[in-house]
Amino acid sequence: MKAFARLYTALDETTATGEKIAALAAYFSAAPPSDAAWAIHFLTGRRPKRLVSSAKLAAWCAEAAAIPLWLFDESHAAVGDLAETITLLLPDTGGAGDESLSHWVEQRLLPLKGQDEAVQRAEMLRTWTELDRRERFVWNKLITGTFRVGASSRLVERALALASGVPEGAIAHRLMGGWEPTPEFFARLVAPDVRDADVSRPYPFYLAYPLEGPLEALGPAEEWIAEWKWDGIRSQLIRRAGRTFLWSRGEELLSGRFPEVEEAGSLLPEGTVLDGELLPWVGDMPLPFAQMQRRIGRKVLGRKILAEVPVVLVAYDLLEQDGHDLRAIPLADRRRRLDALLAATPSAGRLVLSHLVEAADWTEITEARRRARDVGAEGLILKRLGSEYGVGRRKGDWWKWKIEPFSVDAVLMYAMPGSGRRAGLYTDYTFGVWDDGRLVPFAKAYSGLTDEEIRRVDAFVRRNTQEKHGPVRVVKPELVFELAFEGIQVSSRHKSGIAVRFPRMARWRTDKRAEDADSLQTVRALLTPP
Amino acid sequence: MTLLRLTDRGLYCEVGNFFVDPWGAVDRAVVTHAHGDHVAWGCRDYLTSAEGVGVLRSRLGPDARVGGLPFGERISINGVGVSLHPAGHILGSSQVRVEHGGEVWVVSGDYKMDPDPTTTAFEAVRCHTFITESTFGLPIYRWPPQHQVLRDINAWWRGNQEAGKASLLYGYALGKTQRLLAGLDPAIGPILTHGAVERMTAVYRAAGVPLPPTTHAGSLDRRTDWSRALILAPPSADGSVWTRRFGARATAFASGWMLVRGARRRRSLDRGFPLSDHVDWPGLLAAVDATGAERVWVTHGFTGPVVRWLQEQGLDASAVETRFEGDVDDDTGQEDGPEQ
Numbered sequence: 008m009k010a011f012a013r014l015y016t017a018l019d020e021t022t023a024t025g026e027k028i029a030a031l032a033a034y035f036s037a038a039p040p041s042d043a044a045w046a047i048h049f050l051t052g053r054r055p056k057r058l059v060s061s062a063k064l065a066a067w068c069a070e071a072a073a074i075p076l077w078l079f080d081e082s083h084a085a086v087g088d089l090a091e092t093i094t095l096l097l098p099d100t101g102g103a104g105d106e107s108l109s110h111w112v113e114q115r116l117l118p119l120k121g122q123d124e125a126v127q128r129a130e131m132l133r134t135w136t137e138l139d140r141r142e143r144f145v146w147n148k149l150i151t152g153t154f155r156v157g158a159s160s161r162l163v164e165r166a167l168a169l170a171s172g173v174p175e176g177a178i179a180h181r182l183m184g185g186w187e188p189t190p191e192f193f194a195r196l197v198a199p200d201v202r203d204a205d206v207s208r209p210y211p212f213y214l215a216y217p218l219e220g221p222l223e224a225l226g227p228a229e230e231w232i233a234e235w236k237w238d239g240i241r242s243q244l245i246r247r248a249g250r251t252f253l254w255s256r257g258e259e260l261l262s263g264r265f266p267e268v269e270e271a272g273s274l275l276p277e278g279t280v281l282d283g284e285l286l287p288w289v290g291d292m293p294l295p296f297a298q299m300q301r302r303i304g305r306k307v308l309g310r311k312i313l314a315e316v317p318v319v320l321v322a323y324d325l326l327e328q329d330g331h332d333l334r335a336i337p338l339a340d341r342r343r344r345l346d347a348l349l350a351a352t353p354s355a356g357r358l359v360l361s362h363l364v365e366a367a368d369w370t371e372i373t374e375a376r377r378r379a380r381d382v383g384a385e386g387l388i389l390k391r392l393g394s395e396y397g398v399g400r401r402k403g404d405w406w407k408w409k410i411e412p413f414s415v416d417a418v419l420m421y422a423m424p425g426s427g428r429r430a431g432l433y434t435d436y437t438f439g440v441w442d443d444g445r446l447v448p449f450a451k452a453y454s455g456l457t458d459e460e461i462r463r464v465d466a467f468v469r470r471n472t473q474e475k476h477g478p479v480r481v482v483k484p485e486l487v488f489e490l491a492f493e494g495i496q497v498s499s500r501h502k503s504g505i506a507v508r509f510p511r512m513a514r515w516r517t518d519k520r521a522e523d524a525d526s527l528q529t530v531r532a533l534l535t536p537p
Numbered sequence: 538m539t540l541l542r543l544t545d546r547g548l549y550c551e552v553g554n555f556f557v558d559p560w561g562a563v564d565r566a567v568v569t570h571a572h573g574d575h576v577a578w579g580c581r582d583y584l585t586s587a588e589g590v591g592v593l594r595s596r597l598g599p600d601a602r603v604g605g606l607p608f609g610e611r612i613s614i615n616g617v618g619v620s621l622h623p624a625g626h627i628l629g630s631s632q633v634r635v636e637h638g639g640e641v642w643v644v645s646g647d648y649k650m651d652p653d654p655t656t657t658a659f660e661a662v663r664c665h666t667f668i669t670e671s672t673f674g675l676p677i678y679r680w681p682p683q684h685q686v687l688r689d690i691n692a693w694w695r696g697n698q699e700a701g702k703a704s705l706l707y708g709y710a711l712g713k714t715q716r717l718l719a720g721l722d723p724a725i726g727p728i729l730t731h732g733a734v735e736r737m738t739a740v741y742r743a744a745g746v747p748l749p750p751t752t753h754a755g756s757l758d759r760r761t762d763w764s765r766a767l768i769l770a771p772p773s774a775d776g777s778v779w780t781r782r783f784g785a786r787a788t789a790f791a792s793g794w795m796l797v798r799g800a801r802r803r804r805s806l807d808r809g810f811p812l813s814d815h816v817d818w819p820g821l822l823a824a825v826d827a828t829g830a831e832r833v834w835v836t837h838g839f840t841g842p843v844v845r846w847l848q849e850q851g852l853d854a855s856a857v858e859t860r861f862e863g864d865v866d867d868d869t870g871q872e873d874g875p876e877q
């Protein structure tokens with residue numbers, strides 16, 4: 008456990024990618040396979056579910072630290088993170104032993120599940136006295152189901168490749184989908200023979216990078232294609248061994264959620280993998296994403312919702328055909344095969360080829376982007392015709408070029424403290440616009456400011472609080488921010504009658520006074536007819 | 538009538554007609570220490586500890602009328618007995634003891650219990666009413682042993698040298714950086730300073746505090762090899778153009794706030810070292826206990842939790858507003874001027 012806690016600290020203390028990879032690789036090289044498997048499990052975000060309720064942990068910690076519960080709560084509010092609060096409050100003891108990570112997980116952590124309260128309490132108090140501060144923090148993170156670390160899956164893959172000599176692509180592929188954190192799994196993960204493929208396993212998704220710089224810098228327009236960028240669920244549809252699998256980019260198996268698409272998938276030839284976007288689709292246009300959310304929210308899909316919100320897969324790419332991995336051949340060839348394949352599949356419109364945006368040169372592409380909102384898209388994706396299907400988000404061959412977001416100047420009305428890294432600071436804000444001389448709240452946002460700006464807004468909030476309602480502070484309407492957002496819709500659930508998608512702070516308008524902010528009327532004018 | 542009361546210009550002693558750490562210009566100000574949130578400009582007369590005259594003057598300029606009172610020596614201001622007692626916070630920091638008609642009040646200012654060779658150690662003073670700071674008034678704040686923190690900083694400095702990186706260590710220009718200077722190992726490499734730090738360090742040396750030699754980084758050629766150096770700078774220098782000259786560098790902040798991971802992470806620093814010039818939770822409770830006070834006023838920080846805790850222990854405790862809210866970062870360090 009000490010080595011893993013040290014790894015956690017090392018990852019936590021550096022922002023340099025190289026140092027993170029080095030720390031990870033050193034850990035994987037030295038750890039026994041049973042520990043390495045668990046480490047990968049946790050580092051790639053496969054967290055155990057919360058095993059003990061927060062309320063119980065708080066009560067037991069307060070007991071061990073000899074403080075009243077209200078003081079625990081005050082401490083928790085200041086720290087923001089439950090696991091860390093407990094770590095800081097408990098007396099410093101322990102650290103003498105050093106059992107392995109797998110021992111702690113398999114013999115101590117997992118057995119807590121379903122135990123009665125008295126057993127859990129005794130176990131937790133015992134554990135807290137056995138571990139040192141660093142180990143205790145990791146343990147508490149695991150117990151509370153909030154283990155998160157500053158290393159992406161991509162870094163873990165790179166470190167594993169470095170430690171094992173197996174190519175990164177093979178590691179990434181083997182980490183997709185379902186697996187159990189066993190020593191056998193770790194052995195397979197770093198096995199030198201890379202011709203394996205689990206039947207259900209998707210390929211790592213290749214993601215476009217936000218466009219930077221002028222289009223001309225990409226070279227001749229003839230070497231590129233443009234597709235619409237859709238706001239749906241990026242997915243892979245897999246047909247292998249007589250079975251169909253639908254995976255989301257979040258590595259979630261979507262079985263049963265989109266029966267119409269799975270049904271169409273069963274018509275695909277053996278050994279096929281499509282990459283595409285699940286979209287609610289009627290005619291040749293997507294429905295607003297809110298319609299998709301209606302569907303996602305349901306446990307049971309009735310006939311009515313299936314008829315009202317039919318979903319299709321807009322196919323972007325063909326990753327596997329006849330069981331062969333096509334990722335290394337040029338995009339132009341993959342598209343040609345994809346086109347032929349879909350034409351030959353009687354999917355009743357459930358599998359739709361992603362159409363190319365017709366444009367002869369960069370000027371026409373620029374114009375096409377302006378039409379994106381009219382077709383219900385978020386912008387364009389530009390792909391190099393000769394590009395491979397890579398792994399993860401990389402610069403160079405695939406770029407996303409979103410439409411300019413909507414923007415509105417709004418006034419800060421309410422503030423709430425953030426959590427985690429932003430704990431103890433007022434970072435979650437509600438903004439209002441003017442309606443008949445009064446401010447109406449219309450959007451919440453918490454991202455877009457620099458740390459320095461956050462500190463300044465935080466200080467403002469503290470000195471200009473007019474009312475407190477629980478954690479929410481009503482502040483003097485004085486600060487103006489330019490909010491950017493991607494979509495806007497009529498909503499009966501919001502006071503303003505409007506809901507916006509992905510709002511964030513684009514700029515702090517220190518040059519504007521509250522009365523200069525926009526009005527609800529201006530915001531309503533942004534609504535486009537559905 | 539109480540001996541001290543809160544007015545819109547700060548704590549006021551009506552019988553003696555003087556203020557303690559006023560928030561604006563008054564006739565007569567008794568100043569606990571020279572940090573920005575305790576000193577107001579433009580007062581007619583200042584009184585501070587004899588040890589603290591130099592630092593206070595460096596902030597107020599040569600024209601200010603600053604009187605120095607040796608620790609423990611008692612004077613009378615309009616019939617009110619006033620004496621100053623060491624607070625252990627920074628050079629010259631004091632607690633103000635006020636006595637009239639058999640009633641004794643003590644204003645702690647900022648204080649700490651940890652040993653610090655750059656200032657006279659805190660002494661508990663018996664009183665009826667104790668006005669205490671509470672910057673770190675929560676049980677999560679328990680300072681790790683100082684020698685361990687200093688050892689970690691030394692190790693970090695050595696590690697950076699091996700990686701060919703300059704070590705940029707942030708701490709408040711007045712107090713913290715001099716404490717660091719006195720505690721770090723000058724044999725590891727050269728110690729360089731930001732202008733604001735160099736100025737305050739000179740004031741400390743003039744007051745007779747022994748500190749290892751330092752060089753003002755601004756006086757060196759920009760092509761200097763910085764990779765073996767530890768550079769002490771105020772936190773306001775973080776991210777500034779000034780830091781770029783050091784090329785490959787690691788950054789760290791020495792502050793009590795660094796005990797909490799979130800505070801460390803939102804500053805995007807490589808490291809945070811929990812070293813504070815304020816009292817921690819156990820220290821605060823011990824200090825209150827040692828004064829024997831029945832009444833405690835709590836200011837400057839986590840007033841709510843400290844008041845409630847003390848009330849639950851049977852004391853007459855209440856919160857008193859101060860100029861700054863406590864959970865902004867430590868003393869504001871207004872002395873941290875821009876550096877070219």
Ligand SMILES: [Zn+2]
Nearest residue numbers: 572626647868
């Ligand atoms: Zn201070």
Ligand SMILES: [Zn+2]
Nearest residue numbers: 572574647868
């Ligand atoms: Zn202060």
